Amino acid sequence: MTRIGLVGCGFYAQNHLNAWSDLKGMGAELVAVCDMDSEKAEAAGKKFGVPYYTDVDQMLDAGGIELLDIVTRMDSHRFLSAKAAERKIATILQKPLAPSIDEAIAIVENAERQGVWLAVHENFRFGTGMRRIKAVIESDAIGEPNWARISFRTGYDVYRGQPYLAQVDRLAILDSGIHVLDLARFFLGEVERISCETQRRNPSVKAEDTATMTLRHVSGAVSVVEATYESRRMPDPFPETLVEIEASRGAVVLAHGQTMTVTSDGKAQSEYVGSPLLPWTSDPWHVSQEAVLHTNAHMLEAFRSGSEAATSGADNLKTFALVEAAYLAARTHRSVRPER
Numbered sequence: 001m002t003r004i005g006l007v008g009c010g011f012y013a014q015n016h017l018n019a020w021s022d023l024k025g026m027g028a029e030l031v032a033v034c035d036m037d038s039e040k041a042e043a044a045g046k047k048f049g050v051p052y053y054t055d056v057d058q059m060l061d062a063g064g065i066e067l068l069d070i071v072t073r074m075d076s077h078r079f080l081s082a083k084a085a086e087r088k089i090a091t092i093l094q095k096p097l098a099p100s101i102d103e104a105i106a107i108v109e110n111a112e113r114q115g116v117w118l119a120v121h122e123n124f125r126f127g128t129g130m131r132r133i134k135a136v137i138e139s140d141a142i143g144e145p146n147w148a149r150i151s152f153r154t155g156y157d158v159y160r161g162q163p164y165l166a167q168v169d170r171l172a173i174l175d176s177g178i179h180v181l182d183l184a185r186f187f188l189g190e191v192e193r194i195s196c197e198t199q200r201r202n203p204s205v206k207a208e209d210t211a212t213m214t215l216r217h218v219s220g221a222v223s224v225v226e227a228t229y230e231s232r233r234m235p236d237p238f239p240e241t242l243v244e245i246e247a248s249r250g251a252v253v254l255a256h257g258q259t260m261t262v263t264s265d266g267k268a269q270s271e272y273v274g275s276p277l278l279p280w281t282s283d284p285w286h287v288s289q290e291a292v293l294h295t296n297a298h299m300l301e302a303f304r305s306g307s308e309a310a311t312s313g314a315d316n317l318k319t320f321a322l323v324e325a326a327y328l329a330a331r332t333h334r335s336v337r338p339e340r
């Protein structure tokens with residue numbers, strides 16, 4: 001068994017806790033949880049039958065944790081990951097890895113210096129629909145991808161479950177754009193240039209709530225990558241990402257409702273690629289929740305086999321470089337080369 005500790009027992013962490021519990025059969029053993037808020041710590045500890053702490057040092061010093069899942073907000077990631085690294089405890093960090101790339105690099109470099117395994121919980125690419133698209137591309141059914149539109153557009157009230165999102169200095173690109181930028185890399189490879197226009201369409205949030213980005217990939221493919229929390233359309237696809245990829249011999253399109261249509265050499269076929277609800281998932285969050293289960297399963301497998309996670313710290317810095325390039329592009333109205 002791999003002994004797992006979890007810090008940060010808030011809204012989204014419930015998905016991580018349920019996922020670890022589901023992965024018992026794969027060798028995951030949740031052994032302790034921690035939250036600064038004693039009520040949250042106690043609720044999670046009692047629900048999942050493990051000791052609970054409000055002090056992370058106490059939890060880590062109690063010993064036995066091999067893998068620490070840090071599900072707090074980004075501001076505390078450097079501080080908490082340093083505590084794990086100095087005790088040689090492997091770490092999974094929630095996205096976004098940090099508020100800025102300099103801090104993200106410092107976190108990754110510190111883990112490298114200490115020789116500690118570190119991964120970023122970038123979950124979108126582990127969702128069932130996204131994995132099916134990747135499999136279509138890899139199967140060569142559509143040929144060489146050369147254009148894409150990857151779109152996360154919603155007006156769902158994300159501020160209710162995550163009120164801090166209305167107050168952050170960087171919103172659409174850093175919170176959800178980071179997911180779609182990661183998908184652009186996952187499907188079409190590394191990026192040469194990016195341009196971006198941002199908008200703050202909802203006056204009661206502090207930062208940009210809409211980002212429209214154009215990427216030129218090293219392969220020559222071009223993608224339009226969109227993220228907004230202020231789309232007033234029905235039906236609202238939240239939290240689905242809609243994908244259109246055109247390629248030399250066909251296309252793959254994932255539409256709202258998880259219907260994937262693959263066109264291959266002039267023949268089109270559609271199928272439902274969603275997954276059934278789990279006992280702890282519900283709509284509309286299910287697509288995001290089941291991605292957490294697959295992400296945790298991947299993390300566990302990679303850690304146990306001593307290999308890097310697909311979304312290792314080093315990998316995620318490449319996605320983070322796109323985030324920074326997008327902000328710079330939006331500020332200067334120019335296309336920007338990412339710095340990694």
Ligand code: 89V
Pocket residue numbers: 158162175176239288
């Ligand atoms: O998955 C996430 O990153 C969440 C939300 C779906 C609201 O963007 O923060």
